[in-house]
Amino acid sequence: MEEQSLCAAVVTYRPDVSVLERLLAALAAQVDHVLLVANDGAPWSCPIPENATIARQSKNLGLGAAYNLAAEWAQQRRATHLLLLDQDSVPAPGMVAALLGAFKQPGPVAAAGPLWRDSRTAEDGFFVRLTRWGVRKYRPAADEIAPVDFLISSGSLVSFNALADVGPFDEKLFIEHVDTDWALRARAKGYRLYGVASARLDHGFGEATMTAGVLGLRRQFFLYPPARNYYLVRNSIALWRRPYAPWQWVWHDVRRTVVLMLFYVLFVPPRLKRLRCIAQAIRDACRVSVTQVENIP
Numbered sequence: 001m002e003e004q005s006l007c008a009a010v011v012t013y014r015p016d017v018s019v020l021e022r023l024l025a026a027l028a029a030q031v032d033h034v035l036l037v038a039n040d041g042a043p044w045s046c047p048i049p050e051n052a053t054i055a056r057q058s059k060n061l062g063l064g065a066a067y068n069l070a071a072e073w074a075q076q077r078r079a080t081h082l083l084l085l086d087q088d089s090v091p092a093p094g095m096v097a098a099l100l101g102a103f104k105q106p107g108p109v110a111a112a113g114p115l116w117r118d119s120r121t122a123e124d125g126f127f128v129r130l131t132r133w134g135v136r137k138y139r140p141a142a143d144e145i146a147p148v149d150f151l152i153s154s155g156s157l158v159s160f161n162a163l164a165d166v167g168p169f170d171e172k173l174f175i176e177h178v179d180t181d182w183a184l185r186a187r188a189k190g191y192r193l194y195g196v197a198s199a200r201l202d203h204g205f206g207e208a209t210m211t212a213g214v215l216g217l218r219r220q221f222f223l224y225p226p227a228r229n230y231y232l233v234r235n236s237i238a239l240w241r242r243p244y245a246p247w248q249w250v251w252h253d254v255r256r257t258v259v260l261m262l263f264y265v266l267f268v269p270p271r272l273k274r275l276r277c278i279a280q281a282i283r284d285a286c287r288v289s290v291t292q293v294e295n296i297p
Contacts, residue, residue, distance in 0.1 A: 006031040006096060006157075008083040009070030011063060013039045015087040019204075021046040023090050028052065030096040031083060035073050037066040062174035063153070071163060079160060086154040088119070088204035098199035099157040102145050110162035110191035111183075113151035114199035115140065120209060127151075127195035135252040140197040148195040149187060149249075153179035155201040162191050176231040177239055188244035214263045221263050229264055230277040233257060237285035 008031045012020065027034060028049035036048075038056040048054065055069065067084060074082050081103075083096060095114055102112035116125040126137040127148040140146045156179070166186045169178050183193060206222030213219075236257045240250045264274045 004081065004100060005077065005079045006081050006083060006100070007033045007035065007070070007074035007077060007079040008085060008096075009067060009074070010034060010036045010085045010087065011039060011066040011070075012036060012087040013060060014042060015044065017044055017046045019090065020087055023085065023087070024049055024052060026091050026093070027083075027085070027096075030091065030094075033074070033077055033079070035070045037061070037070055039066060062171060062178075064169040064171040064173055064175075064178045067153070067178070068168045068171060071160075071168065075160065081160065082158045082163070084153045084156045084158065086203070089116075089154040090119070090202040091155065092200035092202070095155070095199045095201060096157065098196050099155075102157075102194040102196050103159065105145055105147075105194055106192065108162065108191050109159060110166060110186040110189075110193055111151055111156045111158045112145075112194045112196055112199075113148070113157070114155040114201040115195065115197050116152065116155060116201045116203040119202045119204040125203075130246060130248050132248070133251075134248050138195075140195060142197060144197045146195045146197070148193050150180060150183045151193055151195065152203070154203055155199075162186060165189060166191065173235045173238070174231055176228065177235040181235075181239055181242075184239070184242070184244050184246075184249070187246075210267065212263055212267050214259050214266070217259075221260070223268060226270065226274045226277045229261065229274050230281045233261060233278050233281035234285045237282065 008027055010023065028051055032051065034049065034052035036052060036054045038054055039060045041056055041058055071082055099112040099114060103109045117123065118125065126139050127146055128150040129136055129138050130149045138146060138148065166182065166189055170181050173181060186193065206224050208223045209220055210223055211218065211220050236253055239245050240253065261278050265271055268274065
């Protein structure tokens, strides 16, 4: 049996150092090596475990490029799996070991992800599955290892065998839908994704939350800056046009994106700037091919 070697990539951009310190302390004992890709170049500092290395970048590479850089670094260390983490995620004890157990499930297995908990509300999250007519949230039973169709990138444990076959993360997407695109490509190649209920991750979405009613439905929204509105709309349109995107997901994501953008334009200042970002995203997405997207709005 192949000996497992685990590396982790933590991507940072102007991090909350106190959260990052807790993340590293929780992670260090669970993997062999950790690479912090510091995408801001800022001189922040916090205690670094002995098995961690910082790669400071002179500019923001984006999430996809940071993951690919970390993958090359991990391969040099003969890693079999790469754990992806955002700066605002803190893994629970035993999370990585629980994720690794999912690779014993029927396969081939591309990645496994934890059941996240919203660090602001302390509410448990969910996994996502495609259905006959769209996408639905799936809340697993305790200790269940459930086949899923998508995983958020933070907390995902990716197999290097799958990464070699599916290909690297799409750097041109920069930040939004980097994980979605890779999951869609993995599915198209016949790989499976699993959500592991016993693997837990505290994760913060957005800068804050807000509850509002849009199109007759009242729900909670995560708040992001206008630039993220640009990337979400542009990258969503790009993925809708890609041949490996199933129509069920496209139909779901069209509705989701429309609701999100209505919410931002109606309720979250600066509204005019957000509207301009959305309009620019639509123009940029429609004037290029499905793979020719740029990084900067």
